[in-house]
Amino acid sequence: MSVDTVSMTGWGRTAPTTALRFRPRTYEEAAVAVRGRGPRGVVARGLGRAHGDAAQNAGGSVVDMTALDRIRSVDAVTGTVVCDAGVSLHHLMEVVLPLGWFLPVTPATRHVTVGGAIGSDVHGRNHLTAGSFARHVRALELLTAEGEVRTVLPGTDLFDATAGGLGLTGVILSATLVLRPVATSLMSVATERAAGLDEAMARLTATADGAPYAAARIDLLARGRATGRAVLTRGEHAPLDALPAHARRMPLAFRPLQLPAAPAFLPEGLLGRTSAALLNELRHRAAPAARTGELRKISAFFHSMDALPHWNRVYGRGGFVQYQFTVGDRHGETLYRIVRRLSVRRCPAVHAVLKRFGEGGTGWLSFPAPGWTLSFGLPAGLPGLARLLDGLDEEVAAADGRVCLAKDARLRPDVLAAMYPRLHAFRALHQELDPGGAFRSDLSRRLAL
Structure with missing residues (x-):
């Protein structure tokens, strides 16, 4: 098992911290790493795609699990x-x-x-x-x-x-x-444009019983009647008979999307308000008004950003804050107000996604709950960002909604209980199982979990 001291961040590249990293190759070595933790505790870490500080442990230990990959x-x-x-x-x-x-x-x-x-x-x-x-x-x-x-x-x-x-x-x-x-490794995809948030929400609701995969990419820089305009995509796994003849020879081949000229890294700080607005405009105009039956690779449909290595660099050296919240159907006006507020502020968000959630899971700190969810990223150095997001937290909590902890980097602990009603049960069981606080992270200290 290798052991070294490293600096690490979440995918948002905010708040870098240093920790002792263990990289076990067996379950026995993982147990040694947990027992060898210091007074600041230990937390497991995978590929580092949590946007915030959930897999960081400043001054403590981190168990890198990527070698346990059988x-x-x-x-x-x-x-x-x-x-x-x-x-x-x-x-x-x-x-x-x-x-x-x-x-x-x-x-x-x-x-x-x-x-x-x-x-x-x-x-x-x-x-x-x-x-x-x-x-x-x-x-x-x-x-x-x-x-x-x-x-x-x-x-x-x-x-x-x-x-x-x-x-x-x-x-x-x-x-x-x-x-x-x-039956195949391709998706049958339908794409359509929505002129505003009302239309986007109506179409997502109307197609809830259709294709199993659906989302809308929202333009948070559009204003006026175009506020919340969107490009909707719906998809289902393509049946064999939908494939052209040449593709039926290897219908289940997995070929990840690769951009022909994808750079090994992206330059820092490409996204400002002007460039974000231009990109959103080009994306909206390029989308078809309505198209069905398009065949896409699974990787292109689900994981298009993976084709751009280090895409998180485009927000600049200060990194970015990813914010995702959910509110129930009866609190749709909260979603409207938040989209309008971001639009008025001209926040440079280029990857804002609106989806529908179904029944929540049994996890006490699991994020999804029935209703709407909107996710977007903003440069961490955006003036007034902390005050803006604190205000959004208050609106979301007042609407019985919640923010996603796996993407969080700055939530205040005083609003956490309002968002997660089973928080008390989690804390009680955590105290019972781990009274010495062996498992800790920067997020758990920040939110007193």
């Missing part, structure tokens, strides 16, 4: 896979897609570990029908503060505290997942 078994009949927590969703797709299976839920990047997907209880475009990631976990192995490995099953308090628990109940070592069957 796929232990795949049942190609039932679509069940057992794998280490350090396996990336990318590698999982490489193995299971040629067998006719796909992930039941995938976030907007495939560069996430299975352990990270469970610890954040990630969601995707199909939340209405599939829920979030933990719904499809049949069992997991958890390394506790005492070095004990416990098998944790759905329906137990420990499972509900771990799903979305951001690594604070222990180190996830492995998981048993149930996949979904697919």
